[in-house]
Amino acid sequence: MQQLNGSQILCESLLREGVDTIFGMPGGAVIPLYNVLLDYPFKHVLCRHEQGAAHMADGYARATGKVGVCIGTSGPGATNMVTGIATAMMDSVPMVVITGQVPTYMIGKDAFQETDTTGITMPITKHNYLVMDVKDLARVVREAFHIARTGRPGPVLIDLPKDVTTNETTFEYPSKLSLPGFKPKTQGHIRQIRQAARLIDEARKPLVMAGHGIILSEAYDELREFAEKIQIPVITTLLGISAFPETHPLYLGWPGMHGMYYCNMAISHADLIVAVGMRMDDRVTGRLNAFAPHAQIVHIDIDPAELGKNVRTAVPIVGDAKHVLKLLTQEVRDNRHDGWWEQLNQWRVEHPSLALPDRPEKMSSPWIVRQLYHATKGNAVLVTDVGQAQMWAAQHYFFSKPNTHITSGGLGPMGYALPASIGVQYGRPNDEVWCVTGDGGFQMTLEELAVIREENLPIKIALFNNSYLGMVRQWQQLFFNERYSAVKMWNPNYVKLGEAYEIPTVRCTQLDEVAPALEWARQIDGPAMIEFMVDPYENVFPMVPPGASLQETIEGVEDVAPQTAKIAAAAGGSSGGV
Amino acid sequence: MKHTLVALVENQPGVLMRVANLFARRGFNIESFTVGHTETTKLSRMTVVVDGAQTQVEQVIKQLYKLIDVLKVSDVTEDRTIDRELALIKVTASNSASRAEVVQFVNIFRGKIVDVAPDSLIVEVTGTEEKVDSLLDVLRPFGIKEMVRTGTVAMTRGGSVSARLAEDRLEAAG
Ligand SMILES: Cc1ncc(C[n+]2csc(CCOP(=O)(O)OP(=O)(O)O)c2C)c(N)n1
Ligand SMILES: [Mg+2]
Numbered sequence: 036m037q038q039l040n041g042s043q044i045l046c047e048s049l050l051r052e053g054v055d056t057i058f059g060m061p062g063g064a065v066i067p068l069y070n071v072l073l074d075y076p077f078k079h080v081l082c083r084h085e086q087g088a089a090h091m092a093d094g095y096a097r098a099t100g101k102v103g104v105c106i107g108t109s110g111p112g113a114t115n116m117v118t119g120i121a122t123a124m125m126d127s128v129p130m131v132v133i134t135g136q137v138p139t140y141m142i143g144k145d146a147f148q149e150t151d152t153t154g155i156t157m158p159i160t161k162h163n164y165l166v167m168d169v170k171d172l173a174r175v176v177r178e179a180f181h182i183a184r185t186g187r188p189g190p191v192l193i194d195l196p197k198d199v200t201t202n203e204t205t206f207e208y209p210s211k212l213s214l215p216g217f218k219p220k221t222q223g224h225i226r227q228i229r230q231a232a233r234l235i236d237e238a239r240k241p242l243v244m245a246g247h248g249i250i251l252s253e254a255y256d257e258l259r260e261f262a263e264k265i266q267i268p269v270i271t272t273l274l275g276i277s278a279f280p281e282t283h284p285l286y287l288g289w290p291g292m293h294g295m296y297y298c299n300m301a302i303s304h305a306d307l308i309v310a311v312g313m314r315m316d317d318r319v320t321g322r323l324n325a326f327a328p329h330a331q332i333v334h335i336d337i338d339p340a341e342l343g344k345n346v347r348t349a350v351p352i353v354g355d356a357k358h359v360l361k362l363l364t365q366e367v368r369d370n371r372h373d374g375w376w377e378q379l380n381q382w383r384v385e386h387p388s389l390a391l392p393d394r395p396e397k398m399s400s401p402w403i404v405r406q407l408y409h410a411t412k413g414n415a416v417l418v419t420d421v422g423q424a425q426m427w428a429a430q431h432y433f434f435s436k437p438n439t440h441i442t443s444g445g446l447g448p449m450g451y452a453l454p455a456s457i458g459v460q461y462g463r464p465n466d467e468v469w470c471v472t473g474d475g476g477f478q479m480t481l482e483e484l485a486v487i488r489e490e491n492l493p494i495k496i497a498l499f500n501n502s503y504l505g506m507v508r509q510w511q512q513l514f515f516n517e518r519y520s521a522v523k524m525w526n527p528n529y530v531k532l533g534e535a536y537e538i539p540t541v542r543c544t545q546l547d548e549v550a551p552a553l554e555w556a557r558q559i560d561g562p563a564m565i566e567f568m569v570d571p572y573e574n575v576f577p578m579v580p581p582g583a584s585l586q587e588t589i590e591g592v593e594d595v596a597p598q599t600a601k602i603a604a605a606a607g608g609s610s611g612g613v
Numbered sequence: 614m615k616h617t618l619v620a621l622v623e624n625q626p627g628v629l630m631r632v633a634n635l636f637a638r639r640g641f642n643i644e645s646f647t648v649g650h651t652e653t654t655k656l657s658r659m660t661v662v663v664d665g666a667q668t669q670v671e672q673v674i675k676q677l678y679k680l681i682d683v684l685k686v687s688d689v690t691e692d693r694t695i696d697r698e699l700a701l702i703k704v705t706a707s708n709s710a711s712r713a714e715v716v717q718f719v720n721i722f723r724g725k726i727v728d729v730a731p732d733s734l735i736v737e738v739t740g741t742e743e744k745v746d747s748l749l750d751v752l753r754p755f756g757i758k759e760m761v762r763t764g765t766v767a768m769t770r771g772g773s774v775s776a777r778l779a780e781d782r783l784e785a786a787g
Contacts, residue, residue: 153627157630157631158638161679215684216622216623216681216684217681339675339678340675340676340678340679343668343671343672
C-alpha cells in the first residue's frame with residue numbers, strides 16, 4: 036500500500052470531509068503541511084493575523100452550515116487564534132482548527148514557539164487532540180469533523196507536531212467511528228413533546244423564543260409552521276435573528292438588553308414560553324430572578340446541559356429543533372390568541388421601539404442602518420461587529436431571508452466582523468455581504484483589508500465613526516455620571532486608509548449623502564467602504580440596565596433613575612460587562 | 614451537601630485535566646479526587662467528592678457528559694455504596710507507654726503499624742472518611758508528624774456502574 040506523510044494524510048482527510056476553503060497562515064511548524072497544500076485543490080486564504088483566520092472560518096461555517104477550517108503555526112499562531120476559537124465555542128459554530136506544534140521529541144522542552152495549545156484551548160473547544168503518532172491522524176481528523184458538526188456544534192482543535200506531518204504511514208480513511216462517549220440525542224422524547232403540547236394548548240399568553248439552534252438545524256419551515264398553526268408570537272434571540280422572517284405578521288422582535296420594549300414586556304407577561312435552540316443567556320433574560328415570572332417554560336435544546344442551567348423549566352425536551360418542532364406541530368391543536376395579540380399590539384403602539392424620524396437632526400446611526408435596509412431591500416447579509424453599531428444593525432435592519440444576520444453574541448470580540456465577513460463571502464459568493472462595524476472594532480482586525488483587496492471580494496464595509504468606544508461611552512454616560520474614561524479615540528484618516536489598501540472609500544458627513552453613498556458602494560464590482568461620520572452621543576435604546584429585570588426596560592436617558600445607575604454600576608460579572 | 618460522583622472515562626491523555634478543569638470552571642471545590650484503573654482496560658474510574666447544591670451537581674454531571682472521553686457519570690450519594698479511603702499516619706511515639714497506647718487505638722480501628730522508627734510509628738488505616746477522621750482524633754494528642762489520605766473511592770452494592778454503562782450502550786444501539 037502507498038505510504039503518505041502526515042501532511043498528505045491530513046489533506047486527503049480534509050478532501051473526504053468535503054473541505055474546499057481553508058483560512059490560515061504558515062510558520063515553521065506547518066511548513067511541511069503548506070508544502071503539501073500546494074498539491075491539493077483547496078482554496079487557501081492567507082489571513083494577515085490568525086485571529087482573522089479563525090473568524091473567517093467561523094463566518095464561513097455560519098454562512099454555510101459546513102465545518103470551517105483554519106490553520107495556524109505553533110506558539111504565536113495558535114495563541115492568536117484563541118479569541119476566534121472562544122467565539123466559535125460560545126456561539127456553537129462548527130470548526131476544525133489545525134495548529135502546528137514542535138516535533139514530538141521536543142514537546143515539554145520549552146522549544147522555540149512551543150505552547151501547550153491543547154492545554155490553553157481545553158475550556159474553549161468542544162474537544163481537542165494532540166496527535167503524537169501519524170498512525171492516529173486519519174482517525175483523529177474523522178472524529179474531529181464528526182464532533183464539530185454533530186449535536187451542538189463547536190470548534191475542535193487538532194495540534195500537529197511537525198514530525199507527525201512528515202512521518203509516513205499507510206493511509207486509509209476510517210469508515211467507522213468509535214466514540215462511545217459521544218452520542219448526542221436528536222430525537223425528542225414523544226412523551227415530553229405531548230406534555231409540552233398540552234401546556235401550549237392551554238396557554239393564553241404563549242410566546243416562542245427562538246435562538247441560533249433554529250439556524251443551525253435549518254428548522255426555518257418547522258418554526259414557521261408551528262407558529263402559524265397556533266398563531267403564537269415569535270421572538271428571536273440576537274443570534275436567532277433571521278431564523279424567522281422579520282416581515283412575518285407573527286414576528287415580534289428580539290428581547291433582552293437592547294431588545295424591543297414590547298418583547299421584554301411580552302416575556303414578562305407571558306404564561307408560557309416555548310424556548311427553542313437558545314441558552315437563556317443573561318443578555319436575554321435580564322435579572323434572572325425576575326425573568327418571565329408568570330410563565331411555564333418548555334425548553335427545547337440539543338444540549339441537555341442547557342435545560343435547567345439558568346432558568347427553571349416545566350418541560351425540558353432534549354433534541355434537534357427541526358425534529359422536535361415538527362412533532363410538536365403535529366401534537367398541538369389549532370389555536371388563536373386574539374386577546375394576547377391585542378395586548379402586544381397595544382404595547383407596540385405605545386412603545387414603538389424601532390420608530391425613527393423621517394429625517395433626523397444629526398447623522399443618526401440607526402437611521403443610516405435603516406437606509407441600508409431600504410437600499411438592499413432587506414436582501415443583504417449583515418456581518419456585524421460589537422458595540423453600538425452592532426445593536427443598531429440588529430434593531431433597524433429587517434432580516435427576511437434565513438441566516439442573513441451574522442454576529443458574535445456570546446463572546447463579543449471587537450474585530451469579529453471584518454474577517455468574519457470574508458468567510459461569509461466565501462461561503463455565499465453570490466450574496467451581497469455588508470460588514471457593519473464601529474471605528475473601535477474595525478481597528479482591531481483591519482489588517483484583513485489586504486485579503487479583501489487581494490482576493491477582490493465584493494464586501495461592502497459600513498464603518499460607523501463616532502470617535503468613541505461608543506457602547507462603553509454610553510454606559511459611562513448613563514451609569515457613571517458622564518465620567519468618560521478611556522473611550523475617546525483619535526482616528527486615522529479612513530479614506531486614506533482605504534486608498535492605501537486600494538479599496539474605494541468615501542466619507543459621508545451629511546444625511547443627504549447617505550443614500551447615494553450606499554448606491555455608489557453597491558454598484559462597485561468589488562469591495563467598497565463608506566465611513567459614516569455619525570453623532571458621537573447617540574445612545575442605543577431600549578436598554579435593560581445591567582442588574583435590572585426585563586420589566587425595567589428603559590427607553591431613553593431620562594428613564595435612568597439614580598437607583599438604577601447605582602445597581603448598574605455595581606453589577607458585575609455576567610450581566611455587567613460591555 | 615456533599616456528593617460522591619463516580620465517573621467512567623476513557624483512558625486518554627489529558628482526561629484528568631479535562632475533568633478537573635470542568636469542576637474548577639463551574640465553581641466547585643473538590644474535596645477529594647481519585648483515579649485508577651478498572652476491570653476494563655482503556656477505562657479509568659474517577660471518584661470525586663464535591664460540596665454543592667443538588668441542582669449545581671446535576672448541572673456539573675451534564676457538563677461532564679459533554680466531555681467526549683467521559684462515558685458514564687453517577688451521583689452515588691444516595692445509593693447504597695461501599696466507601697473507602699486509605700490513610701498513612703506518622704505518629705510521634707518516643708516512649709514505650711505512648712507506643713503501647715497508639716498500638717491499642719490502632720487495633721481498635723483495625724489499622725496496622727507498617728513502620729517503626731525510634732521516635733515514631735507509621736499507621737495504615739482503611740475505612741470510611743469518618744472512621745479515618747476518628748482515628749486521627751485519637752492519635753492527634755500524641756503528635757502527628759506527617760499524614761497522607763488517598764481520598765474516597767466508592768462502589769455501589771449489587772449492580773455496577775460498568776454494567777449500567779453496558780445497558781446504556783445496548784439502549785443506544787436500539
Ligand atoms: C476585544 C474586545 N475588547 C473590549 C471590548 C469591550 N467593548 C465592547 S463594545 C466596545 C466599544 C466598541 O466601540 P466601536 O467598535 O467604536 O463601536 P461603537 O460602540 O462605537 O459603535 C468595547 C470597548 C470588547 N467587546 N471586545
Ligand atoms: Mg465607535
